[in-house]
Amino acid sequence: MKVVIAYYSASGNTEAMAEEISRGATEAGAEVTLVNVNETSADEVAEFDVIALGCASYGDEVLEEYEFQPFYDELEPMLEGKKVALFGSYDWGNGEWMLDWQEAVSAAGAELVGGEGLIANLFPDADALEKCHALGEKLAN
Numbered sequence: 725m726k727v728v729i730a731y732y733s734a735s736g737n738t739e740a741m742a743e744e745i746s747r748g749a750t751e752a753g754a755e756v757t758l759v760n761v762n763e764t765s766a767d768e769v770a771e772f773d774v775i776a777l778g779c780a781s782y783g784d785e786v787l788e789e790y791e792f793q794p795f796y797d798e799l800e801p802m803l804e805g806k807k808v809a810l811f812g813s814y815d816w817g818n819g820e821w822m823l824d825w826q827e828a829v830s831a832a833g834a835e836l837v838g839g840e841g842l843i844a845n846l847f848p849d850a851d852a853l854e855k856c857h858a859l860g861e862k863l864a865n
């Protein structure tokens with residue numbers, strides 16, 4: 725199974741989640757492409773059938789608006805029929821950005837892997853990393 729994990733991370737918190745998802749998927753036998761959104765394009769990511777997208781909560785409970793949001797806006801119309809996992813870190817909020825994002829992905833016709841996005845408060849703790857690892861395994865199967 726070929727899996728792409730594309731993420732934005734300003735201070736490394738969502739990146740740590742991405743790396744653990746990558747380890748879980750790789751150990752479960754997937755061929756993983758792990759990329760920062762500034763090193764890829766929506767077209768490249770859309771070539772995969774299994775896509776994990778990571779972005780923390782920014783602005784006021786929204787995706788980061790200068791790099792990630794434009795990338796996602798271009799990708800969204802190409803998500804129909806794909807398996808998509810969402811993940812990201814947050815700090816003081818209530819996770820609203822992820823609920824909105826889940827809705828958008830489902831409305832685009834994607835299958836949301838795990839049924840909901842995976843969120844971690846700031847740098848993922850051991851429990852969050854375990855969930856990331858398990859999400860990676862799910863992506864591989």
Ligand SMILES: Cc1cc2nc3c(=O)[nH]c(=O)nc-3n(C[C@H](O)[C@H](O)[C@H](O)COP(=O)(O)O)c2cc1C
Nearest residue numbers: 733734735736737738780783785813814815816817
């Ligand atoms: C400009 C800015 C806006 C933010 N807005 C929110 C927010 O609305 N809700 C929230 O829970 N966290 C917010 N945060 C906290 C980030 O989501 C948190 O620091 C996260 O761990 C950053 O992840 P990253 O290192 O992967 O970019 C904000 C942080 C910054 C710098």
